Amino acid sequence: MKERLCEVGLALCGCGGALFSAAEAGKVLAALKGAGVAVKQVLLSQSLCTAAGMEEAVSHLKDQGPAKLLFAGCSSSRRPGLLANMAARTCLSPGATYGVTLRPGAGALLHAAAILRGLKALAARPAFQTRLIHLEQRVLVVGSGPAGLQSARDLRALGYETVLVDQGVETASGSEGLPGGLILYNGSRLAALNGQLGSFKALLETPCGNRTVSCGAVVITCGAGGVGRFELVEGLLGSGSLTDGAGRPTGCTELYGLPIVPLAELAAFVGGLPRGKETLTVGLLLDLVLDEPVSSMEEALRLGRELQLRGPQRIERQVYLFCREVKVSSLPLQGLYDEAREAGVVFVQVEGRIGLEAEGRGVAVSCRDSVLSAELRVLCDCLGVSPLGLSLAADPVLAAGTGVAVDGLGQLQENNIHLFPELTNRPGVFVAGPGRGQYALPQALREARAAALAVHRLLAQKHLEVELANAQVDADKCALCLACVRSCPFKAMGVNREKAAAESYPEACRRCGLCAGECPARAIELPLHTDAALLALVD
Amino acid sequence: MITAVQKPFEEIYRMVEASGKLLILGCGTCVTVCMAGGEKEVGILASTLRLACRERGSSLEIEEATIERQCDREFFDPVKAQVLGADAVLSMACGVGVQFCSELFEGKRVLPALNTRFYGTTVQQGLWSERCAGCGTCVLDRFGGVCPVARCAKSLLNGPCGGAQDGKCEVDKEIDCGWQLIYDRMSALGLLDSLMEIQPVKDWSTGRDGGPGRIRRQDVEL
Amino acid sequence: MEKKKIVAFCCENSSLKAAEALSDPSLLEAVEIVALPCLGKIEIGLVLKCLEKGHPGVLVLGCPLDNCQYLRGNYRAVKRVERVRQLLGEAGLDESRVRMDFLSSLDSHRLAEILQGIKRSEA
């Protein structure tokens, strides 16, 4: 035991004489020696209680070799935040540092006794071995919309090999905006993501068969991606709102005869309509089932203004914009809203369900206007519907394949403030922009950069030295019930088939202990918070 | 896996109340997986019993132990002394374990803490469902891998009863009609025609009707 | 023998920070604080053990739901505390001896209210 106590480096706080002077430190050390303990290295720091002082002490002591460090000072020097920060910055594990609180003026003997208690506590902590995790310098970016391209561009500039995967046949901006040296898989999807951060194995389904790409990190930037035309119709039917004149649900085939198109196709569609009428009524339909992102409103406002203003001569156009709320929460949007209103777009703020009926060659929209508190029925010659109003859910295959948890609306990334903006439950997998339900362009680009920065933070280290203080499974006790594998939020648990027991992956394990709390066989222990230690605390 | 659930606490309490010295014995296999009788549950039950005894003023000394399996002799060795030293054993194993433990330790009172339910699977954590009734004559080949004996409430072999509604069993609206599952599965396999075959009367002598089951294999006998 | 205090299991990321920032640290003497990395670590057995060892009650103080740094820890803790209370009820003990509350790291004033409540009820 005594030998182990001696392997510890001791930093004494000498800030402004509040605790130790050289003479007093000598007395403390003598008292320790009297108890038979001589620590390996002692440093009388100028001001251990400050960040700068502590960093200096850590770097000095670490060079001298002791694996564990004990800090002794007044209460501020062992603020957990400070210790943890320091540990994180200096690659010292939290298990290898310990702080002892001393009362100024308590005297050398009492100080020595407290330090001895600290030494014992520190020595009792297991010395963790570390494992070197290789970090593959390759990043997989899913989705080649503006956010995906921004991330890819930043990652290329930071020097990472970047693989871009997109379901579409062409990237959003064509091949011109692509950064050089990029590997691109078009018409492909990420079907599964095995392994852990640093060396993921991504299974891509490409038009030329399956490919496996190994990568250190993944950035997902593709969102609900807009529902296709067919699904749009299905969705309208599914929401139970689309009926023919007699109130019967219309079938898909008839519906294709109806002038309902996605917003993005509306301008072209309106241009192609026969010009037999005096006034052409165009409806823009937002927030059909869900409140849509502000980006849909921006698109609708622009479209409404254009349609209203740029109609061919002699044909009057009347644009109605149906939405639950006029969303203007972005600096230029209020101006755009004013312009659309001045141009003559009529805004209908809907409350409750929107009903659509086929009528003649057009569609009748009936709803309750929450501003006028009145029922309205508008006969539209054509209708633009925003696909995002039906569902914001991410591709379920992508979610299941990557193991990224979804929020209440099915978008990737749980709605947890600590994940904001780019983290997911799966360490090493990041989301940005539409990947997490953010469609507004400036924000999406910002997030894409934040995600690139996060990837860089991770991969720039080249190697990750993780200490094996992760959850430890007792293979003899493990009943392989899989409770831990199923409950781990970070997908950091798996089955070790050789040992026939569960195991936790240290690079992904965040040491929260949830698995230990779940395990019905009590086979899992958190080394820094063992059951025995917790029991001793309440004894 | 054999699934089980803990008996109501009051029932357990009345069972063990007068035991004096009680050993709660967990089992590390099936009942651990279905979270009913593993080491953790042993600890929880022991603590709850101790608190209840203190509250109600009874003096019950409680020990805890868990072994790998209570259905095999060898695993009992490490807890032999504890079992012998106790007035009663509250076994948190399935019915097999309770009986085997009681066979091993003649004259020792062995009490069940669990109600053993069925052979089943973990649908998701916290939800288990029955898959096999252990009837001894497997017919799964004929029903697309869905067992009419275990999954039809009436164990019908020749088609559904007619009481099912919207694919749910008339016995319990929560459970799927076994025959609906069989039909769906067979039609997906393109084998619907074979359901037209009349199933002969099932031989139940390997099931409950034939008395306690026994398997003897001379090739593996030592 | 020294009278045992109510055990307060605190999540290191929320309620423990709130406790450290209490304007009146003497309030902390009302309880025995046990820090956990996350409330997901709390076990039913551990809570029962506290009562078994003679602590009058257990406070489980975690972060608000969806604010867990480890995502699901407090959701699991809610379920486990529910089970403990049910067990206590069955054993004939007062369920209110185990209580759960949600405090963020900024909620020192609410922690103070809770601790003052404990002090009052003990007095």
Next chain:
Amino acid sequence: MSRFLIIGAGISGCSAAYELAQEGHEIEVLDCASAVGGKVLSYCCKATTACSRCGVCVAHTRLSEALYHPRIHFSLGVSVEEATRSYGEITVRVRRANPSIDYRRCIRCNACLRACPTGCIGVYSRAELVQYPVDYSRCLLHQGKPCAACSRACPTAAITAGSPSTDLDLSAAAVLIASGHQPYDARRKLRLGYGRIPNVLTAVEAEMILSRQSFLGRPGGSVAFVQCVGSRDPKEGRNYCSSVCCAYALRLARLLKHRSPEAEVTVYTIDLQNFDKAFSLLREELVSSSIHFIRGVPYSVEQVMGDLSRGASAAGSPVLQGKLRLRVESPQGGESVVEHDTVVLSVGMGPAAGSARLAEIFGLEADVFGFFSRGSGEAGSGIVTAGTCREPQSITDSMASARAAALEMGRGL
């Protein structure tokens, strides 16, 4: 490794500083206030049993990480005098008010607090953040009297006193402007009665109260949130949506309803703006917990007299009792009169008072509203912007914007 200067020690500035310092750069952060954290310091946690994702706790963690960081130095109580550029380096002359605390040396021993003869040094301790804001107007130094009590008392020599101010020349490879915003001055809306009627609060004040106690005044009662005060208001030159007010008002409404379910909570809006990933779900939750949403914003608030004798106010609360009468113009025309106990004005965001001066010093172009929404200065100018000085945005968006800016600065992307 480079040296960067960040103007504004709010959450944007501190987030960027932390990111850059983690890369190994040396950072100097300036702020005109005497505390690190900016506006976030006065905000409360808005969680019920479930988090409402306002980001205040996360921001405090980030602020303290910056404050503890050995490569980040804070100069507080600073005014920026001028900036000169030569050979790719920007030199900024600043005047820093004293006493000035070097938080890298400060051990939070409270010695200065006890030594100060005028009590001008306060303490801010919430979550992991501990710091000592200084009220310069009460400090003897600033009244022309000599005093160095705090500096003498400090065991680690972390405090500079002696003269009322110190002039510093700070040079950096690039400057990040994160000067933040200023809430709209609700006094300008005379008819809303703010500043005259005690029970009319701004949302900022409501947050300050709720960061110290559980209720606004007494539990229960009826609370009205009036949205778009100083937002979407062309007459005030603020024809833009502040994008954060619906978010905080709805979160505060949810919090108040949770703390006292018998309270009547009403939100008067023009349009509800979505702000969160799960806005649709949140709205459903709020409607089902019977928080009322009324379309139309009150234009006047009056105190109903003769009702003031109803008991004293709760201890420590600035809220008196007595009904308030609100007149609301409904969108379909006509007006209605409603009564509430407390009115919370959801004030919008405007550019910070000093931002015009900063624009001048650093050659930044502001938009018509005064925000630096056009982004950073000219390419290669070494001036980058982030946070609410660019456009109104939430805490979390500010943090993301700061990280994007940090990436831009650190890598010269």
